[in-house]
Amino acid sequence: MDFIKSKRFKNQFWGYFFILPGLIFFIIFVVVPLISSLFLSLYSYNSLQYKWIGFKNYIDLINDVIFHKALINTFVFVLWIVPLTMVFSLLISILILRKTEKLQSFFKASFYLSVVVSVVSISLVWNWIYNPAYGFANYLLSLIGIDPVNWLGNPKYVIASISLIVIIYSLGQPIILYTASLGALPDTYFEAAEIDGANEWQKFFKVTFPLLVPTTLYIFITTIVGAFQTFVLVHLLTGGGPNYASTTVLYLMYKTAFSYTDFGLASAMGIVLFVIVAGFSAIQFKLFSSSVEY
Amino acid sequence: MLKKLIGMVLAVVLITSIFAGCGAQKEGAQKEGSDNVQKEVTLNYWAYWLWSGIKGDEKDGQPEDWHKYVLNKFTESNPKIKVNFEMIPWAGGPEKVNVAIASKTQPDVLIDSENRVKGYAARGATLAVDEFFTKEEIDGYIDKGWDSGKYAVDGKHYFVPFGFADTYLVINKTIFDEAGATNLLPNNELNTWTFDEFKTALKAVSKNGIYGFGLTAKNEQGDSNNFSFLFGFGARTFSPDLSKIVLNSPEGVKGMEFLLSLVEEKLTAPNPETQADLNELFTQKKLAIIGGAPSTEDTINADLKNGKIQGPFELARAMYPNLPGKDPVGFSNNVGVAVFKSGDADREAAAVKLAKYFGSAEIEKTIAAGGFVPFVKSAVKDAIGGSAGLKYAADTYKFMVDPGFGKLGYAEVRAAFYPELQAVFIKTKTPQQALDDFVKIATEKVAKAAEKK
Numbered sequence: 001m002d003f004i005k006s007k008r009f010k011n012q013f014w015g016y017f018f019i020l021p022g023l024i025f026f027i028i029f030v031v032v033p034l035i036s037s038l039f040l041s042l043y044s045y046n047s048l049q050y051k052w053i054g055f056k057n058y059i060d061l062i063n064d065v066i067f068h069k070a071l072i073n074t075f076v077f078v079l080w081i082v083p084l085t086m087v088f089s090l091l092i093s094i095l096i097l098r099k100t101e102k103l104q105s106f107f108k109a110s111f112y113l114s115v116v117v118s119v120v121s122i123s124l125v126w127n128w129i130y131n132p133a134y135g136f137a138n139y140l141l142s143l144i145g146i147d148p149v150n151w152l153g154n155p156k157y158v159i160a161s162i163s164l165i166v167i168i169y170s171l172g173q174p175i176i177l178y179t180a181s182l183g184a185l186p187d188t189y190f191e192a193a194e195i196d197g198a199n200e201w202q203k204f205f206k207v208t209f210p211l212l213v214p215t216t217l218y219i220f221i222t223t224i225v226g227a228f229q230t231f232v233l234v235h236l237l238t239g240g241g242p243n244y245a246s247t248t249v250l251y252l253m254y255k256t257a258f259s260y261t262d263f264g265l266a267s268a269m270g271i272v273l274f275v276i277v278a279g280f281s282a283i284q285f286k287l288f289s290s291s292v293e294y
Numbered sequence: 295m296l297k298k299l300i301g302m303v304l305a306v307v308l309i310t311s312i313f314a315g316c317g318a319q320k321e322g323a324q325k326e327g328s329d330n331v332q333k334e335v336t337l338n339y340w341a342y343w344l345w346s347g348i349k350g351d352e353k354d355g356q357p358e359d360w361h362k363y364v365l366n367k368f369t370e371s372n373p374k375i376k377v378n379f380e381m382i383p384w385a386g387g388p389e390k391v392n393v394a395i396a397s398k399t400q401p402d403v404l405i406d407s408e409n410r411v412k413g414y415a416a417r418g419a420t421l422a423v424d425e426f427f428t429k430e431e432i433d434g435y436i437d438k439g440w441d442s443g444k445y446a447v448d449g450k451h452y453f454v455p456f457g458f459a460d461t462y463l464v465i466n467k468t469i470f471d472e473a474g475a476t477n478l479l480p481n482n483e484l485n486t487w488t489f490d491e492f493k494t495a496l497k498a499v500s501k502n503g504i505y506g507f508g509l510t511a512k513n514e515q516g517d518s519n520n521f522s523f524l525f526g527f528g529a530r531t532f533s534p535d536l537s538k539i540v541l542n543s544p545e546g547v548k549g550m551e552f553l554l555s556l557v558e559e560k561l562t563a564p565n566p567e568t569q570a571d572l573n574e575l576f577t578q579k580k581l582a583i584i585g586g587a588p589s590t591e592d593t594i595n596a597d598l599k600n601g602k603i604q605g606p607f608e609l610a611r612a613m614y615p616n617l618p619g620k621d622p623v624g625f626s627n628n629v630g631v632a633v634f635k636s637g638d639a640d641r642e643a644a645a646v647k648l649a650k651y652f653g654s655a656e657i658e659k660t661i662a663a664g665g666f667v668p669f670v671k672s673a674v675k676d677a678i679g680g681s682a683g684l685k686y687a688a689d690t691y692k693f694m695v696d697p698g699f700g701k702l703g704y705a706e707v708r709a710a711f712y713p714e715l716q717a718v719f720i721k722t723k724t725p726q727q728a729l730d731d732f733v734k735i736a737t738e739k740v741a742k743a744a745e746k747k
Binding site: 044046047048049066131132133134148150152153154155238239240241242243244254255258259260261262263 | 388389392393395396417418419503505511512513514563564565568580705706709712713714716717719720722723735739742745
């Protein structure tokens with residue numbers, strides 16, 4: 001009661017009041033399912049019957065070669081998608097910012113368009129592009145005398161091929177964020193750098209990039225979380241194949257839960273993925289947050 | 295102060311009486327509603343797309359037309375039963391049913407394939423329908439027809455048999471005619487051929503952007519067409535008592551080696567595909583032969599009639615290849631009407647009534663447009679009519695082999711097969727290794743399914 005009467009509570013009340021709707025949704029749709037998954041991962045559950053099995057689902061995952069493959073594939077997806085998305089979005093943003101306002105809007109809208117287009121439509125187009133017999137990609141290769149490539153049917157190319165699609169359709173958001181941040185950087189720093197005789201590279205690496213760290217951190221975390229959750233394109237284009245070469249943890253989780261109704265095992269996979277993503281996010285915050293200052 | 299207090303009391307009384315009035319009204323309405331529920335039953339009926347239109351060849355036919363036609367007839371003669379109809383997609387539909395079972399929002403009635411329905415039965419989600427059938431009704435089914443709904447584990451029947459569609463090879467004969475290779479197609483009573491004859495025919499047409507055949511190896515459908523090749527060499531998925539998975543037998547390995555040889559010799563489309571992808575390539579005249587069923591022929595014929603496909607496109611049919619002197623084999627897609635448990639006796643009784651109506655001779659006569667041969671004997675002749683595909687399916691049904699649909703965990707077994715098939719095609723495993731791994735994984739999955747039961 002003392003706390004409710006305290007000045008601190010009065011100061012913070014409206015803040016908490018206004019985030020309450022979001023908080024309620026967050027608790028119902030994120031926290032509760034997360035806790036439910038944690039419990040479910042300790043059960044054998046086939047949608048009708050529960051059976052307590054302790055950590056057996058986790059032990060099964062440790063011994064499951066397909067899960068190992070899915071875990072490795074997920075990391076490979078992250079390694080392809082995250083750095084390339086970061087680099088391309090920053091480069092494109094810098095190039096866009098040098099254009100006139102009308103051209104800037106045009107390019108931003110063009111790159112953002114893929115964000116609002118359905119991934120299903122995108123996958124249909126890319127399925128045609130990658131078709132080994134009749135696809136556009138192989139047609140282009142044939143013009144320069146290169147033999148057709150089985151983009152989605154060859155384990156050597158499948159992850160790179162899917163990653164390319166993910167990178168192209170997910171560039172829009174980072175570009176909008178980077179262009180907004182770049183446009184808002186104070187001129188005084190650049191003027192000071194010029195007076196000190198800094199060249200363009202030095203200005204970029206010593207002034208621009210450090211000032212972009214907060215935006216970069218946000219983009220890095222959201223891209224990495226998204227990459228860990230690669231699912232739709234795998235589901236639509238390869239079904240996890242060939243021979244599990246593009247199966248990700250999320251896809252395996254989906255199949256395990258909804259096709260094979262092993263909700264307990266799928267929940268264990270979800271918890272493992274959650275721990276990994278949370279771990280990565282925590283490390284990133286730790287590493288980057290100390291240098292986030294103006 | 296007193297006035298204020300009286301005012302507050304009056305306000306509370308007024309508000310309370312308003313709520314009480316509402317409550318009384320609501321209670322009255324609920325009672326009436328409860329009476330109605332006892333008299334009237336509302337069922338949820340889910341179905342996959344089977345064919346468009348009622349007869350299947352209407353120009354503007356919609357996938358839901360036939361279902362609505364049957365449901366209207368049913369509710370006309372059963373006015374106390376209302377039916378909510380929902381069409382579910384083939385892609386993602388089984389997952390939707392699984393989620394519905396988990397969230398206790400399952401349909402009352404579902405038309406679906408044998409393999410999935412038996413999976414629902416294994417989990418205890420569906421009703422055994424034995425007690426609702428008389429001996430005469432059961433005798434009214436063709437041989438093996440009634441038992442298509444039998445679940446091997448408890449011997450009970452978990453769906454009302456609806457129709458069957460054999461998988462066989464559907465051939466674009468025009469491609470063979472144009473290649474001067476018509477004589478390479480089988481021309482005996484049931485159009486059977488050996489593996490060598492089959493391959494020779496593919497070689498004759500695999501040129502100029504056309505592939506002789508297409509393999510389904512992109513998803514769980516990998517079992518339906520590819521198993522038939524392995525079965526043709528004498529392999530079987532399970533031992534006769536269904537106790538062991540034995541597809542890695544020498545016969546199974548020969549079947550896999552044969553499939554690999556088709557890929558290596560570029561006689562098949564170069565990517566593992568889904569059945570829908572193959573149907574599309576076949577429609578575009580880029581595949582000479584596909585694993586299909588009467589519905590494959592019906593779709594092509596309807597598209598030709600509607601002008602969606604330009605002719606000439608003459609169809610022919612053949613069995614999957616088999617060893618010389620042996621019977622041909624295939625893999626039949628049996629479809630039935632399942633009744634889900636709801637815990638409400640009235641609803642379950644009404645649901646069984648609806649399921650039996652779908653399986654009645656009156657309705658069975660109309661299912662030919664979907665490419666199904668009816669299970670009810672008295673409906674077969676009318677249903678087949680002049681359809682060459684349906685007649686072929688009916689004639690060859692006796693050669694169909696059960697891949698193990700009735701076995702607990704079959705859904706996991708078929709899911710374990712196509713990745714191994716892919717491993718063989720991309721040569722990361724030999725046929726023997728792939729089949730050994732398949733048997734190992736599938737056996738573990740079956741054991742796990744038994745543990746969960």
